[in-house]
Amino acid sequence: MPKVGMEPIRRRQLIQATMEAIDEAGLADATVVRIARLAGVSAGIISHYFGGKDGLLEATMRQILKDLGQAVHERRKVLPEHAPRDHMRAIIDGNFDRSQVNRAVVKTWLAFWASSMHQRSLHRLQHVNDRRLYSNLCHQFRQCLPKQQAREAAGGLAAMIDGLWLRGALAPEGLDVDRACKLAYDYLDEKLAHSAEHTALRNA
Amino acid sequence: MPKVGMEPIRRRQLIQATMEAIDEAGLADATVVRIARLAGVSAGIISHYFGGKDGLLEATMRQILKDLGQAVHERRKVLPEHAPRDHMRAIIDGNFDRSQVNRAVVKTWLAFWASSMHQRSLHRLQHVNDRRLYSNLCHQFRQCLPKQQAREAAGGLAAMIDGLWLRGALAPEGLDVDRACKLAYDYLDEKLAHSAEHTALRNA
DNA sequence: TCTTTTTTATTGAACGTTCAATCAACAAAA
DNA sequence: TTTTGTTGATTGAACGTTCAATAAAAAAGA
Numbered sequence: 001m002p003k004v005g006m007e008p009i010r011r012r013q014l015i016q017a018t019m020e021a022i023d024e025a026g027l028a029d030a031t032v033v034r035i036a037r038l039a040g041v042s043a044g045i046i047s048h049y050f051g052g053k054d055g056l057l058e059a060t061m062r063q064i065l066k067d068l069g070q071a072v073h074e075r076r077k078v079l080p081e082h083a084p085r086d087h088m089r090a091i092i093d094g095n096f097d098r099s100q101v102n103r104a105v106v107k108t109w110l111a112f113w114a115s116s117m118h119q120r121s122l123h124r125l126q127h128v129n130d131r132r133l134y135s136n137l138c139h140q141f142r143q144c145l146p147k148q149q150a151r152e153a154a155g156g157l158a159a160m161i162d163g164l165w166l167r168g169a170l171a172p173e174g175l176d177v178d179r180a181c182k183l184a185y186d187y188l189d190e191k192l193a194h195s196a197e198h199t200a201l202r203n204a
Numbered sequence: 205m206p207k208v209g210m211e212p213i214r215r216r217q218l219i220q221a222t223m224e225a226i227d228e229a230g231l232a233d234a235t236v237v238r239i240a241r242l243a244g245v246s247a248g249i250i251s252h253y254f255g256g257k258d259g260l261l262e263a264t265m266r267q268i269l270k271d272l273g274q275a276v277h278e279r280r281k282v283l284p285e286h287a288p289r290d291h292m293r294a295i296i297d298g299n300f301d302r303s304q305v306n307r308a309v310v311k312t313w314l315a316f317w318a319s320s321m322h323q324r325s326l327h328r329l330q331h332v333n334d335r336r337l338y339s340n341l342c343h344q345f346r347q348c349l350p351k352q353q354a355r356e357a358a359g360g361l362a363a364m365i366d367g368l369w370l371r372g373a374l375a376p377e378g379l380d381v382d383r384a385c386k387l388a389y390d391y392l393d394e395k396l397a398h399s400a401e402h403t404a405l406r407n408a
Numbered sequence: 409t410c411t412t413t414t415t416t417a418t419t420g421a422a423c424g425t426t427c428a429a430t431c432a433a434c435a436a437a438a
Numbered sequence: 439t440t441t442t443g444t445t446g447a448t449t450g451a452a453c454g455t456t457c458a459a460t461a462a463a464a465a466a467g468a
Contacts, residue, residue: 004463006417026322028232032454042419047455107321113374114318117311118230130374156387160360163367167359170317170334183360190394208437210443236428246445251429413466419459426453431446438441 010049011059013039018060023104027057027111058121061112065129067099084140085192088157091136092184095161096177106169134158144195153191160187214253215263217243222264227308231261231315262325265316269333271303288344289396292361295340296388299365300381310373338362348399357395364391 017039021030024038032053036043050056072094079086098105116122137157141150161184168175221243225234228242236257240247254260276298283290302309320326341361345354365388372379 004416010417026319028319029322031452043454044419044456045417048418053454110318110321113370114314115230115232116374117314118233126374127376130371152387152390155383156364156391159367159371159384159387160364161367162370163363163365166317166366166370167334167363170320170330172331179359180363183356183363186356187360187391208442214443235426247428248430248445249443252444257428409468411466411468413464415464416462418461419457421457421459423456424454427451428449429451430449432448434443434445436441436443438439 007049010039010041010045013041014046014049014056015060015063018056019064019104019108022108022111026107027115054121057112057115058125060108061122061125064099064105064108064112065125067105068095068129069132071095071097071099082143084143085188088137088140088188089185091133091140092157092161092181092188095133095165096175096180096184098165101168101175101177103174106165106175110166110169130158133161141191144192149191149194157184157187157191160184211253214243214245214249217245218250218253218260219264219267222260223268223308223312226312226315230311231319258325261316261319262329264312265326265329268303268309268312268316269329272298272333273336275299275301275303286347288347289392292341292344292392293389295337295344296361296365296385296392299337299369300379300384300388302369305372305379305381307378310369310379314370314373334362337365345395348396353398361388361391361395364388 014035017035018030020038021035024030025034032043032046035056036046046053046056050059072091075090075094075097076087079090098109112122112126116126134154137154138150141153144150145153164180164183165175168180218239221239222234224242225239228234229238236247236250239260240250250257250260254263276295279294279298279301280291283294302313316326317330320330338358342354342358345357345361348354349357368384368387369379372384
């Protein structure tokens with residue numbers, strides 16, 4: 001059924017199939033044949049559209065990061081500019097949306113975390129994402145707390161988010177999003193409670 | 205140089221070499237030849253002592269878990285029985301000692317986390333460890349807080365510990381142990397501060 | 409409208425590489 | 439001489455990549 005304009009369709013299919021394959025069998029056993037079968041195409045097509053398996057894996061990680069960024073952005077763009085608490089709650093919510101907190105995405109994240117330790121291209125992507133989470137939080141906390149305290153709070157909340165997410169990924173019963181959000185909100189409010197003498201920008 | 209009683213020596217060498225290989229090249233490229241070379245022995249010896257590569261990997265994870273358990277135990281055994289804050293600080297310290305927070309151990313942990321998603325034997329080991337951290341924290345918080353609050357606090361502190369550790373593992377500059385401990389201590393103290401009306405067992 | 413040609417999309421068998429596991433052969437110690 | 443420990447070449451399975459072959463769609467020509 002060859003038609004023109006298949007490239008974006010195939011790319012989406014293959015990226016989706018990559019996550020499914022990693023969910024099914026893990027990154028180590030996500031072979032090109034397996035991924036292609038899940039996408040309903042031939043193995044050769046992967047090299048055609050992504051230049052090889054590595055290209056597909058990198059594109060998959062990019063997609064996940066893009067989805068995460070969008071999930072956060074969607075929630076933040078409706079907020080007023082000066083509302084640090086709301087913005088940080090939006091960041092928390094966005095991280096636990098993660099464009100569906102489904103098993104496949106969660107497992108793929110974890111696999112890429114491990115891989116990024118030994119693949120420069122993946123590490124860059126992953127590091128940019130880490131820094132962005134921290135910087136965004138830091139900037140928001142900075143509106144309520146002095147610099148040093150803001151840095152600490154941002155580091156703590158970033159760790160809390162990733163930790164909740166990691167433990168959710170590893171738990172057989174999966175991630176309890178409501179519980180995770182609640183724990184992160186609580187940490188956030190604890191930190192903001194100490195901003196009494198600083199500025200009083202907390203809303204609702 | 206064949207001598208009797210080589211088994212425990214070789215096992216230690218090979219487990220150590222496995223972590224070094226994972227540090228150097230990642231789990232995917234930690235081949236038996238590479239591991240054997242690092243240990244200064246032949247590849248065949250792995251099957252001889254561990255029944256195969258999988259056996260060696262499982263033994264390596266067991267070793268890491270054992271070291272972690274010991275690091276915590278060492279710090280707790282000198283404490284009085286009823287001192288929840290001290291015990292939890294000991295648990296935090298133990299988790300960030302992790303028998304040397306060296307790069308090799310950190311990378312191996314992360315690799316096993318990812319693998320445990322698809323290998324039943326590794327998942328069991330990993331799950332037992334996660335539950336133990338949570339249960340220990342829960343038991344300690346229970347001495348200062350009502351059941352539901354204790355569960356939440358334990359879940360939050362466990363996530364904080366793992367999150368700090370994960371972000372430390374991924375950061376190019378490595379894990380800043382003092383900073384991590386401080387953030388975990390702060391979280392602990394925040395949670396204990398709410399135990400005013402409950403029991404007053406906080407020490408120093 | 410009906411060919412013919414060109415372009416785009418795809419397949420899957422073949423190839424070369426890499427890996428873990430095996431095992432016959434060997435060496436030092438008992 | 440027997441036992442224990444070790445080697446490393448060999449084996450077969452599995453992998454990613456390549457590419458000649460093919461088929462459908464689009465474009466060009468009649």
